[in-house]
Amino acid sequence: MLTSDFIPVNVFACALWPDATDFADARSAQHWLQALRALEYHPVLQSLARAKLQVLPNLPPDSGCSSHEWAYARALGWLQHNFLMPFAAQTAQQLQLSCPPDHGWAFVDLVNAQYNQGQTHISLPDSLSGAESDGFMQAMQPYFEEDDIKLYPLRTGRFLAHAGVFKQLPVVSLDHVLQHGAHADTEPLASQSPAQRLLRRLQNEMQMLLYTHALNETRTQAVNSFWLSGTGDLPAPAGRDVKIHAGLRESFLAHDADAWANAWLSLAETSMLPALEQGQAVVLCGTQRCLQLRAGNAHWLQALKHRWFPPSLTGLLS
Numbered sequence: 001m002l003t004s005d006f007i008p009v010n011v012f013a014c015a016l017w018p019d020a021t022d023f024a025d026a027r028s029a030q031h032w033l034q035a036l037r038a039l040e041y042h043p044v045l046q047s048l049a050r051a052k053l054q055v056l057p058n059l060p061p062d063s064g065c066s067s068h069e070w071a072y073a074r075a076l077g078w079l080q081h082n083f084l085m086p087f088a089a090q091t092a093q094q095l096q097l098s099c100p101p102d103h104g105w106a107f108v109d110l111v112n113a114q115y116n117q118g119q120t121h122i123s124l125p126d127s128l129s130g131a132e133s134d135g136f137m138q139a140m141q142p143y144f145e146e147d148d149i150k151l152y153p154l155r156t157g158r159f160l161a162h163a164g165v166f167k168q169l170p171v172v173s174l175d176h177v178l179q180h181g182a183h184a185d186t187e188p189l190a191s192q193s194p195a196q197r198l199l200r201r202l203q204n205e206m207q208m209l210l211y212t213h214a215l216n217e218t219r220t221q222a223v224n225s226f227w228l229s230g231t232g233d234l235p236a237p238a239g240r241d242v243k244i245h246a247g248l249r250e251s252f253l254a255h256d257a258d259a260w261a262n263a264w265l266s267l268a269e270t271s272m273l274p275a276l277e278q279g280q281a282v283v284l285c286g287t288q289r290c291l292q293l294r295a296g297n298a299h300w301l302q303a304l305k306h307r308w309f310p311p312s313l314t315g316l317l318s
Contacts, residue, residue, distance in 0.1 A: 006239060006240050007240075007279060007280055007281055008240070008241040008242070008243075008275070008278075008280040009075040009240065009241070009242045009243070009280065009283060010242075010245060010271065010272070010280055010282050010283065011068050011071045011072045011075070011242065011243065011244045011283045011285060012068070012244075012245045012247075012271075012272070012282065012283065012284050012285060013066070013068035013175070013244060013245065013246050013248060013249050013252075013285055014068070014179075014246075014248040014249045014252035014253070014260075014285070014286070015248055015264065015267075015284040015285055016284050016285060016287075016289060016290075016291065017032055017036060017260075017286070018032065018252075018286070018287065031257045032257040035257035035260070035261040036257075036261055038261065039261050039262075039264070039265050042265060044265065044268050044269050044273060045265065045268055047273060048272055048273060048276070048293070051282070051293040051295055051296065052293065052294045052295070052296040053291060053292070053293060054291070054292040054293075055289075055291055055292075056071070056283070056289070056290040056291065056292055058288050058289050059082075059287075059288045059289070059290075060082070061288070063082045063176070064082050064085075064170065064171065064172040064173060064176060065082045065083070065085050065172075065173045065175075065176055066173055066175040066176045066179055066285070066287075067285040067286060067287060067289060067290050068175070068244060068283075068285035068290075069085050069087070069173055069175060069176075069244075070082060070290075071283045071285055071290050072242055072244050073085055075238075075240060075242040076235075076238045076240060076242050077235060077238040078232075081170065081232070083170035083171060083172065084168065084169075084170055084171075084231055084232030084233075085173060085229075085231075085232055086105070086230065086231065086232035086233060086234045086235075087107065087229075088105035088106045088107045088160060088161075088166075088229075088230035088231060089104070089105040089230075089232065089233060089234035090234055091105075091107075091160060091230075092105045092160060092162070093234060095160075097152065097160070097162075099150070099162035100162075100164075102164055102167060103162045103163055103164050103166065103167060104162065104163070104164075104165075104166035104168060104169065104231055104233065105160065105161070105162050105166060105230070105231070106160075106161050106162070106163075106166040106169070106171070106228050106229065106230055106231045107154070107158055107159070107160060107161070107174070107228070107229050107230040108151065108158070108159040108160075108161050108226050108227075108228060109157060109159075109174050109226060109227045109228075109229070110124075110125060110128065110133065110136055110157045110158075110226060111124060111125065111174075111223070111224075111225055111226060111227045112124075112125050112221050112222060112223060112224055112225070113207075113224055113225035113227075120177075122174070122177045122178060122227060123178070123221075124157065124178070125157065125219070125221050125222075125223045126220065128156055128157045128223070129156070130156050132215050132219075132223075133153070133156045133157050134153065135215050136210065136213070136215060136223055137151060137153060137159060139209060139210070139213060140206060140209070140210075140226070143202065143205055143206065143209070144161070144202070147163065147165070147198060148163055148164060148165075149161050149162075149163040149165070149166075149202075150162050150163065165194075165195040165198055165199065166195075166228075166231050167233075168231070168232065168233065169193075169196075169199075169228075169231045170231070171228050171229050171231050172229070173229045173230070174227050174229045175249075177227065178253055179252075179287050180287070203225055203226065206224075206225055206226055207224055207225055210223055210224045210225070211224055245267065245271060247263055247266075247267055247271075248260060248263050248264060248267065251263055272293075276293060276294070276295040277295065279295060281293070282294075
């Protein structure tokens with residue numbers, strides 16, 4: 001369980017190296033290990049390893065969110081459902097946007113989707129420009145409006161939306177799918193809710209629309225679908241400062257071990273250690289697990305062990 005007091009919490013996404021099941025083969029696992037060993041005795045990382053360590057419960061294997069989203073939600077008291085993470089409603093509140101009380105908020109992300117034997121493989125489109133993002137939104141908007149879904153541009157490739165069908169609609173987060181590579185669509189059509197069937201129809205319409213869209217003619221990777229995430233009603237403020245640091249996400253998802261290890265070192269120097277020195281909590285998240293670090297004086301025996309046997313990065317992260 002996350003610390004119960006109201007100190008600030010810093011959640012670092014993709015900050016634990018991949019689990020054994022995440023490696024495609026032994027060669028990729030060795031690449032990660034070599035990248036870590038190149039940095040493991042850096043003084044900053046050894047200082048970090050001296051912090052008090054708490055192993056948090058693993059993310060349930062059937063969860064609909066990523067471990068860093070789960071850790072963030074736990075810290076803020078969003079304990080309603082791990083398929084309802086109201087990040088979209090939180091963003092709308094920050095932007096001072098409103099919607100009818102019977103509507104809910106959601107993120108709509110442009111993606112490349114590949115379907116194979118009940119598995120949906122999702123990836124973010126490469127090198128998507130702002131002009132392309134606006135063009136795809138303009139093409140999609142009339143279809144969304146027919147289903148009373150209002151779209152707002154948020155950033156390149158991502159839109160904020162509100163609609164009645166989003167109200168308390170359980171969804172799988174985009175980060176969860178990107179980290180795990182695929183999503184198994186096993187729910188039969190007959191058992192889906194009217195909202196789920198409406199969105200399935202809308203996704204099918206977007207696949208047909210985007211497949212032949214002129215913007216895809218010059219792209220090496222087509223934008224052929226959208227992913228819905230971030231639904232749920234926003235609870236009352238918890239009175240705690242909680243931040244997600246996503247600086248490791250891009251290199252982790254790209255399986256670039258060298259870039260990830262170097263970015264890890266930079267974050268340790270600029271964010272993790274300063275947070276610990278200020279008495280804040282640091283939560284390191286992987287695909288299924290989370291570790292919480294707090295500053296504190298180590299037990300004398302542990303300090304002696306650190307003196308003669310310096311803690312290693314691989315030990316901390318694996």
